[in-house]
Amino acid sequence: MTPFGLFLENIRRSRQLQQKQLAADLGVQACYISSLEKGRKAPPSKKVLERLIAALDLNEEEQSLMWESVEQSELSFKLPGNMILAEYQLISRLKQQLGRLSQEQITIMLNVLALNTTSNKQTKTRRMNM
Numbered sequence: 001m002t003p004f005g006l007f008l009e010n011i012r013r014s015r016q017l018q019q020k021q022l023a024a025d026l027g028v029q030a031c032y033i034s035s036l037e038k039g040r041k042a043p044p045s046k047k048v049l050e051r052l053i054a055a056l057d058l059n060e061e062e063q064s065l066m067w068e069s070v071e072q073s074e075l076s077f078k079l080p081g082n083m084i085l086a087e088y089q090l091i092s093r094l095k096q097q098l099g100r101l102s103q104e105q106i107t108i109m110l111n112v113l114a115l116n117t118t119s120n121k122q123t124k125t126r127r128m129n130m
Helices: 003-014 019-026 030-038 046-056 060-072 085-097 103-129
Strands: none
Touching: 003 030, 003 046, 003 060, 019 030, 019 046, 046 060
């Protein structure tokens, strides 16, 4: 299951809707909703996502969670053109390990990435105070 699949299933159930009902509201097949929830399909197009927002009457917080889950569930993405060689190597090594990483390894990597975010915020703050 993907983050989007989990989001969709949870929000649909919270609205007490069957997959068939939601599918009818969106103009899609129930098997498509099932495939989305199980992560067998990538998140739908922006057009379908906007219909989903309307059909489920998502509030701002729910919409934010939905868009975040969509981003996290992308099955493919384009790498930025300004990457350095070490970043290409990092991506390659990470791809090789996907599906085999322990929770501890993932936590360590997320903590390292958070350090970079914190460092960038501190640098911006220092520049603004100068």
